[in-house]
Amino acid sequence: MTKPHIAVVGAGIIGICSAYFLNKSGFKVTLIDKNEPGSMTSYGHACTFADYACIPVNSPDLFREIPSMLLRSDGPLAVDFLYTIRNLSWVMKFLQNCTTKKVKYISNSLGNLLNNASTSYDEIFSDVDVSQYIKNEEALYLFENENEFLKASITNKIREKNGVKIKNLSKNEILELEPNLAPVFFNGQLFIGSRHTTDPLAVSKKIFESFINNGGKFIKDNVENIIPNESKIKITYKNENFSFDKVVISAGSWSKNLTRKFGDDFPLDTERGYHVLFNNYELINRPLGWSQSGFYLVQLAEGLRAAGTVEIAGLSKPENKKRTKMIESQARKLLPQLNEVKSTWLGFRPTMPDSLPVIGQSQKNKNVIYGFGHQHIGWTLGAVTGKVINSICNDRIPNINIKPFSPSRFN
Numbered sequence: 001m002t003k004p005h006i007a008v009v010g011a012g013i014i015g016i017c018s019a020y021f022l023n024k025s026g027f028k029v030t031l032i033d034k035n036e037p038g039s040m041t042s043y044g045h046a047c048t049f050a051d052y053a054c055i056p057v058n059s060p061d062l063f064r065e066i067p068s069m070l071l072r073s074d075g076p077l078a079v080d081f082l083y084t085i086r087n088l089s090w091v092m093k094f095l096q097n098c099t100t101k102k103v104k105y106i107s108n109s110l111g112n113l114l115n116n117a118s119t120s121y122d123e124i125f126s127d128v129d130v131s132q133y134i135k136n137e138e139a140l141y142l143f144e145n146e147n148e149f150l151k152a153s154i155t156n157k158i159r160e161k162n163g164v165k166i167k168n169l170s171k172n173e174i175l176e177l178e179p180n181l182a183p184v185f186f187n188g189q190l191f192i193g194s195r196h197t198t199d200p201l202a203v204s205k206k207i208f209e210s211f212i213n214n215g216g217k218f219i220k221d222n223v224e225n226i227i228p229n230e231s232k233i234k235i236t237y238k239n240e241n242f243s244f245d246k247v248v249i250s251a252g253s254w255s256k257n258l259t260r261k262f263g264d265d266f267p268l269d270t271e272r273g274y275h276v277l278f279n280n281y282e283l284i285n286r287p288l289g290w291s292q293s294g295f296y297l298v299q300l301a302e303g304l305r306a307a308g309t310v311e312i313a314g315l316s317k318p319e320n321k322k323r324t325k326m327i328e329s330q331a332r333k334l335l336p337q338l339n340e341v342k343s344t345w346l347g348f349r350p351t352m353p354d355s356l357p358v359i360g361q362s363q364k365n366k367n368v369i370y371g372f373g374h375q376h377i378g379w380t381l382g383a384v385t386g387k388v389i390n391s392i393c394n395d396r397i398p399n400i401n402i403k404p405f406s407p408s409r410f411n
Contacts, residue, residue, distance in 0.1 A: 003027045004245030006393060007235055009223055009258060011037040013200075013379055014371050015250035016208050017386030020124060022248075023216045025390050030244070031211070032237065033251075034222040038204025041252055041347040042379060044275050046296035046307040047200055048139050048287050050380045051118055052164040052191040054111040055155045056355035057271070057310060057375070058098045076294025078323070080313035087314075090267050093353035104158065106355050109404035110377075111162025113357075113384055116400055118195075120383035128210045130203045137286035139194045140174065142185040142334070144292040149186055152291070156189070165192035180283050182336055185290075196287050199301050200379065226261040228365050246367045248389055253315060253348040255372040263364040267410060270315055271349040271375055275307035276327045279339040293330040303342050306331040310376070319346040351375040359388055359405040369393060370407050 003026045008019045011033035019031045031037070057077065065077075084091055097106065125134070143149040156166055167190040174188050175181060197203050212218060225236040232243040249258050253270040283304055288297040295308030306327050311320060324344040332338050352358065352373045362368035371389050374381050384400070391398040 004393075005030070006246045006248060007032060007233070007242075007244040008248040008250060009033070009235070010249065010251035010255070010372070011035070011208070011218070012040060012250065012252050013038060013042040013204055013382035014252070014374065014385050015248070016042075016204055016211070017124065017382040018248050018250055018371055018389045019216055019386075020207050020211045021386040021390035022393060023211050023214050025394060027393065028215075029211070030217045030219060032219045032221065032223055032235070034220065036220070037208040037218065038201050041273075041349055042204055042382075043201045044307065044345040044347040045200065045273065045376070045379050046275075046287065047198070047298045047300065047305070048194060048196045048296060048380070049118065049121065050139070050194070050377055051114045052139075052159055052166075052194060053377045053380065054107045054114055054159060054162050054164070056097075056103060056106045056110065057351075058094065058103055058106060058355050060098055060100050060103065062095070062098050076292070076309055078309070078311045078313075078320075080311070080317065083313050083317070087269065090269050090353055093267055097354040102354070105404075107158045108162065109356055111159075112401060113381060113405075114377075115163055116384045116387075117380050120387050123387070124207060124383055128206050130197075130206050133197050133199045133202050134195060135198060136195045139191045139196065139287040139289065139296070140169070140177070140188050141191070141289035142174070142188040142291065144184075144290075145186050148291040152189070166190065167192055178284055178286070178288065180335060180337060181288075182334055184333055196298060198299065223258065226258060228262055228368070233365075233367060246369065246393060248369045248371060248393075250371040252372055252378070253350040255350065255370070259362070259370065262362050262368050264362050264370075264407060266358060266373075266407070267353050268358075268373060269312065269351055269353075271351045272311040272313055272320075273307065273347050273349050273376060274309055274311070274319075274323045274327060275305050275345045276324050276331065277302065277342045277344070278304045278306070278331070279342045280304040280337070283335055283337060288334070290330060290334060293326060295327055295330070297331060297334065304338070308376070315348055319344070349374075349376050349378065357381065357385070357405050358407050359385060359402050360407050361392060363408050363411070
């Protein structure tokens with residue numbers, strides 16, 4: 001029996017991994033994106049496989065921090081005032097998920113998914129050789145002061161319940177590991193067993209090339225329209241209609257317009273993330289997080305990248321130069337030896353008000369599968385999401401509880 005023809009719309013890491021696993025499973029798969037695979041948000045992030053990142057942006061502390069976020073644009077989390085007013089419904093849903101009970105539920109749900117993230121990538125990496133782009137030096141998070149460390153100690157209890165192993169380090173121990181750091185921090189913690197990539201685009205391309213070499217097809221074009229019916233789904237690109245048996249929507253922050261074609265309207269917004277690339281090499285040995293500003297420093301093949309922070313300001317607002325200047329200033333505080341800036345970057349991380357991704361079948365059409373909304377851990381969750389989507393398309397129950405990520409939870 002011939003397996004169905006599946007279209008995967010969106011060629012970020014979620015779409016690439018989904019296409020890879022579906023193709024390996026015997027489906028005929030067409031991956032569609034107007035951009036080169038892996039070249040958008042999946043390129044510009046902090047490059048860590050952050051299995052430890054089960055703590056959401058939602059936090060009970062945000063209630064008292066909202067005024068400062070609205071007034072400042074240079075903190076680790078910034079909110080555009082006018083955008084907030086126009087999108088008050090999303091903001092209210094977000095705040096409803098900032099209670100202690102909700103945050104614990106979100107963390108445990110993410111933890112369940114993250115616990116399967118590394119093994120899912122290992123399944124790909126046993127087939128696709130990306131060893132030259134993967135480093136096993138564990139991520140080190142630096143705290144500016146004792147208060148920041150004590151706050152982290154509370155959330156670390158949630159991490160540890162979800163299987164994350166953490167080792168606290170003194171300032172002197174950290175300086176032995178990273179002698180180029182300025183001693184401007186209080187202490188830090190290692191995330192035991194974590195790893196990172198030195199070239200995220202190369203990793204994406206390698207997985208994509210394996211997909212193509214195994215018979216997969218890529219269409220570099222914009223999806224103009226999607227027309228669902230009872231038996232087939234028609235997708236319009238190149239001014240023509242093409243029929244598919246199933247479709248996977250993994251278009252990141254742009255998924256919303258596509259899901260509406262099926263009658264599904266999600267409260268999808270975007271975490272705007274930034275990076276600053278410095279013309280430096282071999283300054284640090286591992287990814288370094290900085291509590292004061294919410295970004296990571298990581299040494300890549302193309303230079304030293306400072307990446308992260310969260311800005312809620314939508315898709316259309318141009319790059320906020322205050323954000324990149326803040327990142328540059330804080331990076332130089334930690335590493336005074338930094339050279340000139342090579343480039344800056346703005347990316348759009350798809351986010352839901354409960355900080356949980358949407359993974360599962362559309363209630364309106366069982367042949368439509370969603371995989372988006374992974375916020376700032378999409379890179380980490382690429383492979384495990386692809387495996388789950390493959391299970392769904394094969395009518396198998398995933399080995400992970402995906403109920404917390406159900407598309408129906410916003411009905």
